[in-house]
Amino acid sequence: MTSSVGVDRVLEPVGVLPQAAWRLDASPAIREDEVRVRVERLNLDAASFRQLSEKHGGDGDAVRAEVLEIVGARGKMHNPVTGSGGMLIGVVEEVGPSSPLGVKAGDRVATLVSLTLTPLRITDALRNWDGRSEQAPAEGTAILFGRSIVGVLPDDLAPELALAVYDVCGAPALTDRIVAEYEHPRVVVLGGAGKSGSLALAAARMAGARTVGIVRNTDEADLLRAAGVADEVAIADARNPVEVAAAVGEPATITVVCVDVPGCEHGAILATAPGGTVIFFSMATSFPAAALGAEGLAADVTMLIGNGYVPGHAEFAVDLLRRVPAVRSLFEARLAGD
Structure with a gap:
């Protein structure tokens, strides 16, 4: 053992x-x-x-x-x-x-x-x-x-592309699982143009959700619109709770945090409807800040730690990449930029 x-x-x-x-x-x-x-x-x-x-x-x-x-x-x-x-x-x-x-x-x-x-x-x-x-x-x-x-x-x-997908394969698989728990959910993804964010949006949309991608600038907004996995795209600083909530508009049923900077917990909570779910996939997340922030906002939301493992997650993510060419293009562009 x-x-x-x-x-x-x-x-x-x-x-x-x-x-x-x-x-x-x-x-x-x-x-x-x-x-x-x-x-x-x-x-x-x-x-x-x-x-x-x-x-x-x-x-x-x-x-x-x-x-x-x-x-x-x-x-x-x-x-x-x-x-x-x-x-x-x-x-x-x-x-x-x-x-x-x-x-x-x-x-x-x-x-x-x-x-x-x-x-x-x-x-x-x-x-x-x-x-x-x-x-x-x-x-x-x-x-x-x-x-x-x-x-x-x-x-x-290509090995580099497979590695990039496997690195975030838990995000789309868990998003797919949580979407199935709600009827016609509205899913908001903070960091929607990134690796985990774009796959989470693709998974949510394929599962029948309405999808909203929150990005940090116009370049990312253009990339995400071209990928076609978000019904709506908005620009906001994920660290600014009021700005995030305003960009999201109608509160989300499910909010997925895929931003690699600290300080995004309160915006995600504020943007989520009562009875909804927040999934934190960023390793920059402060879980005390999330827990205490939800308490301070009297937010009745379920908060999940995306632990990176769901049975079949690797195969699920690779299949998404194959089925959504525009998301594959996002990954390949990121790799080329690196």
């Missing part, structure tokens, strides 16, 4: 699970139910990358150096400021005889669990990464546990 959830890999403090640990053992020798992956590319989550980039004023060399420092000190990519990490793609090198993950040596895979709990070694000093984008070419090894989640990369998507 301890090996299946990775407790045997925890060095400090002893007795916690890997995500809560300060430091993990990232040595490449595997236990009987572990899998070792040869790393090809990291995908830092948006909140973590933004924090590091802003801290260093966009200096890519400094960002790269800090990522190396974090991984070297902690045995995992776990940003101590944001508490978040990301995910990776690579090739399976070795599979323990008791592993239940269903992969074999040579499979090209994406880890569908956070880098904050994945033992990770970087062996190339990230020399092929300029520190200016979320995706970082890398060499090294990563360890998956018996209760990890992993997906074999689809043949019809």
Whole structure:
């Protein structure tokens, strides 16, 4: 049991699970139910990358150096400021005889669990990464546990595109599930032109919801309108509660927060109708701020933490990308910009 959830890999403090640990053992020798992956590319989550980039004023060399420092000190990519990490793609090198993950040596895979709990070694000093984008070419090894989640990369998507989709695949799957709980819901997505936001909008619309995308500027508004997944598009600063509520207009049945900056909790709550649901998919979310803000607003809303896992979430997200070419174009444009 301890090996299946990775407790045997925890060095400090002893007795916690890997995500809560300060430091993990990232040595490449595997236990009987572990899998070792040869790393090809990291995908830092948006909140973590933004924090590091802003801290260093966009200096890519400094960002790269800090990522190396974090991984070297902690045995995992776990940003101590944001508490978040990301995910990776690579090739399976070795599979323990008791592993239940269903992969074999040579499979090209994406880890569908956070880098904050994945033992990770970087062996190339990230020399092929300029520190200016979320995706970082890398060499090294990563360890998956018996209760990890992993997906074999689809043949019809470029690895970089598949990684970008898998990084946010929990958002559309959970949005689809919650939409099914309401009759003719109105779904508002803060950060609708981003990766998770555009997929959440596509999922909601395909499930029969009326959709509203909130974006930060006219360029994003134009991109989202072209994608055709939002019935309405409005511009607002997601950190300004009054501005968000005014942009949303009629209160939402479901509000999905996909913005990678702090301070978006109160706007989402204020924009949601009594009896509605707010889903927080941003790792920049302050859950005390959300809970106390809802109390202070006397808001009768259900608030959910998007934990990144819903059964079948990876397949669901990839299928959305295939079925909605304009959303695929949004992803490819973002990757090209990076």
